[in-house]
Amino acid sequence: MAKDVIVLEFNELTPSVVDRLIALGKLPNFAKLRSQSIVAITDAEEAPPALEPWIQWVTVHTGLSYAEHKVFDLGDGPRLKEPRIWDMVSDAGRKAWICGSMNAAVQGGSFNGMVLPDPWATDIKPQPAGLFDPYLDVVRTYVQEYTTNRPGVSKSKMLRFMRFMAGNGLSSRTMLETIRQLVGELSKPIHWRRATILDRLQWDIFRRFYRTERPALSTFFLNSTAHFQHYFWRNFEPQAFSVNSDAETQKKYAEAIPYGYQKMDEIIGEARALAGPETSIVLCTALSQQPMLDHEDIGGKQIFKMHNQDKLFAFAGVPEGYTYAPVMAEQFHLIYDTEAEAQKAVERLRGVKLPDGTSVMMARCEGSRVFSGCDLVTHPAASAKITSTASNETPAFDAMFYPVEAVRSGMHHADGMLWICTPEHMHTVVERRVSLREIAPTLLTLADIPVGNSFALPPMPELEWVNPAISQAA
Structure with a gap:
């Protein structure tokens, strides 16, 4: 049976927050995955202004440093003509499924797989052509106009969206959570939770096509918890800030960050159920966040x-x-x-x-x-x-x-999370900080795709602790 890899790209999750919530018993699926994984802290190897997810994810997908790929802005990914890991999978004659990966691009005209671009993309086309248009037409509007209670989506576009979801994996769980969200908004200030409903919809699509296509490499990207951290860290850890929210705002957003992690925990559990016996599940965050304290003298950074x-x-x-x-x-x-x-x-x-x-x-x-x-x-x-x-x-x-309703109170940190759960489910903790440039060759090696001399850095040597054959292939 061919080996395959599912990469859960949960943008900017913070190692210390995960540890805290696991200790409180709030993240059972994170805890289970960690106990069966090679666990590492990654190093983005950059400082501001080059410490941004749309820069670091390009490094994860190419094995190139920022100095080498030079992609600085969100939406500029397609300007880089170097191959990504999924291009190498395609060139090896195997399928890839790219679901929402940030600042992505596909090289060549005969890509073997499927591509659902991130909602901020401007120059990358979905593949197959036209398939995901009904979904993207709606999701892009909601993501780009997230500060508006009533984004400008026409009835015809919404109808196309609903038909697409009904035919492409919409689960009863997502339907139920959507109904609960909309009903809850009638009496509670929980509009901010809608981001996790979009996560569920995208997960349904990912799962549907993973089951039908069984690709060698799949990536699944989510950003909701990163967004919550940027805007609600002040409410998560008020003791870290000199300026605190008023009582009403504090009550409204105090649980936003834990809520985001818990919803991602549910998806981790479903990903484990989805994976086959030869599947590796990799959790990668590219970078993380920390409290933003350098604007306290003006009451926080307003957008x-x-x-x-x-x-x-x-x-x-x-x-x-x-x-x-x-x-x-x-x-x-x-x-x-x-x-x-x-x-x-x-x-x-x-x-x-x-x-x-x-x-x-x-x-x-x-x-x-x-x-x-x-x-x-x-x-x-x-x-x-x-x-x-x-x-x-x-x-x-x-x-x-x-x-924007909330001032920013979370900022980027160079540390990231990398958990690699191979079919052997053996656990170890890597004592060094792993370069993001090691991730691309590591993912390809996990999928049995030869890497040769394609990368400046080899696959992670710690993989031999789990499976010596992986080290030999590298």
């Missing part, structure tokens, strides 16, 4: 989003002819046909300022693409007006932007 991008761009005098592509939080791409247009757009966006001359927008040019977003981290005075080099109008800042 601002545009009320209406077309209105703001018109006020700024941004050249027309762009394709608008929102990514994560307040950030977005503007895609033009020429670099000259993109450079003009950067100039105009940077020309939006507060009365004291502070630039409201961060913007930079990357060929014919612009990467931008609101650059402020604290709310201006209520009476603050903004100006533009292209307009005589002076609208209020609040007329153009609104603050």
Whole structure:
């Protein structure tokens, strides 16, 4: 029987939080998986501003450092033409199933497998062509407009989405949890939990096609708990912060982070049930988080989003002819046909300022693409007006932007989690910090895909403690 690998890419889970919640008995499936795995802490080998998941996941998938792959922004993954691990699986004549992996790309025109891009992707196409469109049309809107209670999804798109889910794995458990969520929102402030419903929907899709295709390599990416950590760490560990939330906000979000971990724990249990006798399950987080304490003097880092991008761009005098592509939080791409247009757009966006001359927008040019977003981290005075080099109008800042409900209180940390549960289920703890660059050759070796001299670093030598044949193959 051929060996295969399921990679659970649970973005930015934090080792100390997992340990704490396991000790409290809240994560039984994490505990079981850990007890049967090679357990390691990974090292992202980067510092800010290059400590970002859309950078580190490219390293995980290619074995290349940031200095080598040079992918800096979310959405820029397809610009890298080096092969990912799934390309190597495809080239070896075996199938791959890429479900939501961040900043992914596929090389060549004859990929042997399936690709469901992450919801922030702009330049990677789903494979097979058209299959996942009904799902992505809805999920992208909900993820990119997560701060809006009523994202702009038409009835026709929602109907297509529901038909797609009904025919592609929608489980009774997901249906029940969705109903509970929507009913619960009528009486409780639990709108933030919707992110875990999207997790369940994506897991249903992943499981459906894993069962039918039985790929050699599968990746399954989730981001909900990373999002909770970024915005609700202040409520999870109020004692770590000098500025605390008011009582109502504290009550609303105190359990958000544990809730996210517990919902992922459920998926780990289902993944273990899904795996075959020759399947390795790998839990990888790429990096982790820690309390963000460097903005306490201003009450925490506030994120601002545009009320209406077309209105703001018109006020700024941004050249027309762009394709608008929102990514994560307040950030977005503007895609033009020429670099000259993109450079003009950067100039105009940077020309939006507060009365004291502070630039409201961060913007930079990357060929014919612009990467931008609101650059402020604290709310201006209520009476603050903004100006533009292209307009005589002076609208209020609040007329153009609104603050995301919770201030950011979690920030990235270079440590990550890597648990490798092989079919032998033998447990050991790796005493060193493992480079992210070791993960790509390790995953391929677990799937019996020869790596040769494709990588700067070899597969993890600790694998021989579990199965000497793996070390010999490396």
